[in-house]
Each structure stands twice: as structure tokens, then as C-alpha cells.
Amino acid sequence: MVDMLSGLLPPELWRLIVIVLQILVIVVPLLVAVAYLTYAERKVIGAIQLRKGPNVVGPLGLLQPLADGAKLFLKETIFPSGSNKVVFVMAPMLTFTLALIAWAVIPFDEGWVLADINVGMLYLFAISSLGVYGIIMSGWASNSKYAFLGGLRSAAQMVSYEVSMGLVIISVLITVGSLNLTDIVMKQKETVWFVIPHLPMFVIFIVSILAETNRAPFDLAESESELVAGYNVEYSAMTFAMFFLGEYANMILMSGMAVVLFLGGWLPIVDVAPFNWIPGVIWFALKVCAVLFVFLWVRATFPRYRYDQLMRLGWKIFLPFSLIWVVLTSGVLVAFGWLPGQG
Amino acid sequence: MIAALIFYMFAGLAVVSAGLVVTARNPVHSVLFLILCFFNAAGLFLLLGAEFLAMVLVVVYVGAVAVMFLFVVMMLDINFLRLREGVAQYLPTGAVIGVVLLIELAMSFAGWSFAPDVEAMLASPAPTGGEITNTAALGQLIYTKYVYLFQASGVVLLIAMIGAILLTHRSRSGVRKQKIYDQVGVTAKDRIEIRKVSTGGGI
Secondary structure (H helix, E strand, O other): OHHHHHHHOOHHHHHHHHHHHHHHHHHHHHHHHHHHHHHHHHHHHHHHOOOOOOOOOOHHHOOHHHHHHHHHHHOOOOOOOOOOHHHHHHHHHHHHHHHHHHHHHOOOOOOOOOOOOOOHHHHHHHHHHHHHHHHHHHHHHOOOHHHHHHHHHHHHHHHHHHHHHHHHHHHHHHHHOOOOHHHHHHHHHHOOOOOOOOHHHHHHHHHHHHHHOOOOOOOHHHOHHHHOOHHHOOOOHHHHHHHHHHHHHHHHHHHHHHHHHHOOOOOOOOOOHHHHOOOHHHHHHHHHHHHHHHHHHHHHHOOOOOHHHHHHHHHHHHHHHHHHHHHHHHHHHHHOOOOOOOO | OHHHHHHHHHHHHHHHHHHHHHHOOOHHHHHHHHHHHHHHHHHHHHHHOOHHHHHHHHHHHHHHHHHHHHHHHHHOOOOHHHHHHOHHHHHHHHHHHHHHHHHHHHHHHHOOOOOOOHHHHOOOOOOOOOOOOHHHHHHHHHHHHOHHHHHHHHHHHHHHHHHHHHHHOOOOOOOOOOOHHHHHOOOHHHHOOOOOOOOOOOO
């Protein structure tokens, strides 16, 4: 059937169709995952605070995300007076698009990746460093002081934490000797998951991705007690929904990054009979869920950081420590002759 | 065919957005067009096969430098009408400088030729063999042949950074800073004192 179809169409067109289908296969489950992440967040935080969480719409409240989505879809989009309309509409689109396009290089299993490019890690880092634009643009375009303050705070925060995140990634990359995400996982198959040799870096990475996605305890961009809701205070209906979807898709993306870098990607916990029967993509999903649970757990547990404490943590603790770790890692690799491409 | 089309798309958008950087009325729009221009330049690098340069362009220029631009431009309280006032006054001087630069460029371009042995040394922008990636090739050059230049550029950046910190740093009096080490090092003895109070005696 597939062969017959591919014979009918010109090969370039056929390739285009295949790629579009592959993109859909990634994006549709991702959007479902985003919807149910919001549900999981409310359920988990409810359980931690001894409440029930959503339980009315559908069995166990399982249809709640759909109801929320339908509600946002039916609302009116309001433009604040004096806002810069083009930038105002572009900002949520940008946030949402960036959260989706980064998935092109994430390997779900061996060979299950849309674009297996050589600079995959750099691509992810580039895309995640662009996330700040959606926030800063929305803050400016809203023409509102709360939104503007939230946008500025968030921009400074994301730029600060990117530095230490980059150094964390570098210490993993010099261990692997490649920027390709599949290579990073395969190296962990040969040796051990990098969470063991790079445990301090894993901790820094997890804290940094909390800051990078503006999640509690670093959600100063939208700290409701001071800034109402920060950068998205003027947004309503689908423009708000796109920010929301983008934020949660980013959380899943960053968890995926942590899993690929430190938790062995699609590899089973131990490579023996009952565990390696389970397909890699399920292992990947399970690990991402575990990291996402940490996101929710932290949100329900810790109070929000003060802004100067946040900056202090990023610049005065994480940056020097990760810098030292890069030097230490390269020193160890050279001393034991483990440097990739040398042996 | 498709590659040529994509090239013209990137190149055309880069030129158009670079023009809009200068002509846009709103400075924030200028910066946004500058970002679009950077993106298209990164796209052109990708078409050349220089994937590492493309990604670094996005990380460094779009992800960091342009954010700072945007930050500053948004914070400035610019009166757009006042900004336009002096155009007629400065236009002749600016035009003269532009024309001089153009003539200089044209002259140097007309008299420009490759050194005789350069044809032999000319390498393709991307390694063609396929056995070594672009990033690895670049690393092997920078960290071996050009290591001193690389280090020197790092030192220049470090000096610039120290200079910026030195220029903006001032010690203010009357600021109450949080002293984390003091806070962590506090024991019960520093904070409370238990006294025996005799009845009716007071302290």
C-alpha cells in the first residue's frame, strides 16, 4: 500500500508528506501530554495539599483539560488600549512555536528522531535561549506596568541561568565528544548514565531548568502577589492559552533534555530480561514523567525565591561551580585517557 | 533548484529586514527586525553547511546580545517625534560619510585579487569527506593551530568584562545586604539568652 502510493507521487512531494506526517506524530501526542500535564499538576498539588483536585468533569475529572481548552477557545480576545497589536499577537505565537520546534531533535528511541543533526544539543540550546523573546515582547507590547516588570524580570532571569546551563551541557558534551543527542545516549549505554559521574551537574541542571521555564520557586515573572500575573496579565482567550501551552510544552521539553543528558534517554534501568522487553519510547516517557513530577513536587513544596537571592544563586554559586566542574571533568578525562576521539 | 530558492528567500529576507532596521519608526521594531536579520544570516550559514556557526550565531547574537539590545531599547523613554527632528540637519553629513565609505569599498573591491598561492589553500567552508563533522573540524583548527589567537581573544573579552564591572561598580553606603554566611552560622546562643528571673526582682 505504502509502496504503491510512493510510486504514484513525485519523490520530493512524497518526502514532504512523510515529514509532515512525522511532525504530526510528534506534535499531537505532545499537545495531549501538555493538556494532561495541567491535569496532573492540579491532581498532584491537590494530593500534596490534602485536597482532591479536579474531580467533576468526566470520570476522576479526566475531561477537565478538554473543558478548560473549550472554555479558552470560546472566550473573547481582548486587546488592551495602547498596546502594540502586532507584537502583542506575535509573542504568544512565538512562545508556542519555539516550544514545538525544539522537539525536532529529541530522540525518543534509537533512530526515532525527526532530524538527527550533528549539532542537536546546540540547536536545543539555541531554541531554549530564544524562549525569552516571547516573554519580553509580550511584556512590552501589553503597555502595562505589571506585564512590563514581569517581562524584564524574566528576561534577566533566563539570560542568567542560561550561562550555567550552557556550562553544565559542556561538561556532558566533553564526556561524549559529540553534539548529537543520539550519540549522547549511546555513550551512556556504553558507560553509565551521566547522572552518576555528573551528579552535581544534574542537580544544577534541574534547578536551572526550573528557572529557565519560570516555574516555582523561580516564577518571579508571574509572581501573583506582586505583579498580578506578570507578563501574561493582559492576555485572554487563545492568546493566553498559547502562552500556557508553550510554558507546559517547554517544561516537557526541558525534562526531555534532562533525560537525554543525564538519565540515559530511552535506555532501560538495567539491561536485563524483563526491563529490556519494554520499548525504549516507553522508558523515555516514564523518565520524562519522573522529571515532570519533580517540577510539580517542587512547586507545591518551596516558597518563592526573592529576586536578589535568585541572581545570587545563578551568578555566584552555579556559575563558578559549573565552571570548576568543566575544568575538573576535562582534567579527569585527559588524566585517565578517556577523552573521546583520543583512545 | 529548491536550495537556490531557499537561498534567495534567506538572502532577500536578510536584506529587507536589515533595511527595515534602519527605517522602522519604532526602535523596538528595529531591534525585532535585527533579530530577523540574524536569523536569516544563520539560515545562510546552514545552507553553506556551516551548521556550528549557524547555531552559535543564534545562541550568541539572538539569544544574548539582541536580548540586551531589546532590554535597553524598551527601557529608554524615547520620543519618536523628537528623534525625527534632526534628520534634515544631519542628513548631508551622513550622506557624505556614506558615499565616501561606498567609494572606498568600491576601490578596494576593484583592486582586490587573491594571493597567488591561495587557490591551492582554499578549503570548502564545510569538510566534504563526511568522516569528520563541521564542529570537530573547527575545534581541531581553533585548539591547535590558532590556540594562541583563541586565548588572546578570550583575554580581550575578559578585560572588557572587568572594565565594564569596574566602570559600573560603586560602593554605596547605607545599603543593608543579606549576609548569608552570618545567617547560616547563627546558633541558638546568639539569638536567645535564658535568664533566671527572681520573683519580683525583674531584670
